[in-house]
Amino acid sequence: MPNLDKFDIAILKVLQEDARATNVEIAERVNLSPSPCLRRIRNLEKSGVLRGYRADIDRKEVGLGLTVFVEIKVGRHSRENAMAQQEALLAVPEVVSCFLISGNADFLAEVVVEDLSAYERLLTETLLTMPGVTDIRSNFAIRSIKTGGPLKLPTL
Amino acid sequence: MPNLDKFDIAILKVLQEDARATNVEIAERVNLSPSPCLRRIRNLEKSGVLRGYRADIDRKEVGLGLTVFVEIKVGRHSRENAMAQQEALLAVPEVVSCFLISGNADFLAEVVVEDLSAYERLLTETLLTMPGVTDIRSNFAIRSIKTGGPLKLPTL
DNA sequence: CATATTCGCGAATAATCCTCGGCATTTTTG
DNA sequence: CAAAAATGCCGAGGATTATTCGCGAATATG
Incomplete structure (x- = not known):
């Protein structure tokens, strides 16, 4: 199309x-x-190619100093409920991007929060309480090198 | 400020x-x-809070069907040359976002390419040839759940 | 080859917007 | 408490813009 x-x-x-x-x-x-x-x-x-227009905001400047990449594993039984998992993750405002991925984990979510204590809260109160989640590994961003970079559009 | x-x-x-x-x-x-x-x-x-304005483009619709999260490890000797590494990664147009992270890897880069063969090319010709890189693990996105979501701005 | 469709151009219209002072109000500062 | 700074509102001029229409060329279709 x-x-x-x-x-x-x-x-x-x-x-x-x-x-x-x-x-x-x-x-x-x-x-x-x-x-x-x-x-x-x-x-x-x-046609959906242009999904919208977004302001590019500096995370740190608005007090969001911590970015975490969260690897989420779900139990086998809930693999079929993957749809529900997705909806749940989608609804979390701290989750900036999220993918179902291959490899060790099932989901990889990029989480942006204020600081470590805010992340702890999100982790214990939201992420860990999601049904079906069996394991979570957190990778903390020490330094941001590039965010929201432009896509490499094909050269026609 | x-x-x-x-x-x-x-x-x-x-x-x-x-x-x-x-x-x-x-x-x-x-x-x-x-x-x-x-x-x-x-x-x-x-003041730098607003860094710019970007169109939100549907990756698949422009032929960029593959997103890969690449974990990159660098040798101890090149840890000091981290700056150079960053510059190199920054310059790769396929890299949409990149962070220096804690955990197993050193860098986590989100790469967007056309398909698997394009990724293979990028991996072998660009990523693996970067000096100091000792190991690379590729996590392929099977399904995109959310990309470029809005930041959860503080409620003042 | 003829027809139909697609696509870009140019101009005109009408609407919208940005910018700029001046003035009032609130908040900060000394 | 008084002065100064910051901040918001209002209004109008002037420019720019988005949008629409018909026309012509190029391309696809049969």
């Missing part, structure tokens, strides 16, 4: 750098006139 | 949901008139 061409990719690249760029601005940088440019953007939005 | 109050947080919350919201729109949702609202936004930008 979503067959992207050269222009679409170019638009996405601009929007990935500055999501607040105006339509005419984008059109210029993509060598397109405003009208078809806007039409493409709307199409990208409706 | 950055002392955020109730309004700033509210603004950030709006911008986190829709980074393309217009200033008057934000002002309304924050119960502020446009002028001070814009002033605050500019301040947030200049």
Whole structure:
């Protein structure tokens, strides 16, 4: 369904750098006139390629100084209830991203909290109390090197 | 330095949901008139709290179907050269986010590529050839549950 | 080859927005 | 307590923008 061409990719690249760029601005940088440019953007939005526009906020500056990568294992019986697990994890606001992964763990969740005590609270009161969870390993981020970097879009 | 109050947080919350919201729109949702609202936004930008605005692009829709969490270990000798390692990882466009973490590994990098063969190429040609790297473990994302979720901003 | 569809361009319209002072109010400072 | 700083509101000018329409070219379709 979503067959992207050269222009679409170019638009996405601009929007990935500055999501607040105006339509005419984008059109210029993509060598397109405003009208078809806007039409493409709307199409990208409706087709689901563009899921939205987010402000990139510095975690530390807003008091969220601790990032933890949490490996979560669930019991065999609850593997079928994976759906429920996902919903539960999705609902946790401290979870910034989450994947079902291969390897030792089942889930890998990126958690962003204020500090260690806040994480302890989240761990004991929320994560560990989730049904089916058998083991949790926490990997603390010591230093952030890159977050929310741009995708390497294909060069058409 | 950055002392955020109730309004700033509210603004950030709006911008986190829709980074393309217009200033008057934000002002309304924050119960502020446009002028001070814009002033605050500019301040947030200049103080570094707001690092930018990014389009949220669906990875799969642009042909990036594989996400891998790569645990990278570096030799003891190169621990001092950690800076160089960071720069190197930062420069890899496939690396969407990267942290120096505690635990078994040294770095945890989130890599987004087209498919398995693309990852193999990246692994053998880029990651494994980085000086100082002693071991790499790849955790493949089977299913994406949440990516780039909003930060849980403090409720002032 | 003819038709239909897609796609980009250009212009005009109408709406929206950003910016800028001036003034009042609150909070901080000495 | 008084002065100063910060902060918000209001209003208007001026610019920019988003959006729509028809036209023409290129491409796909049969």
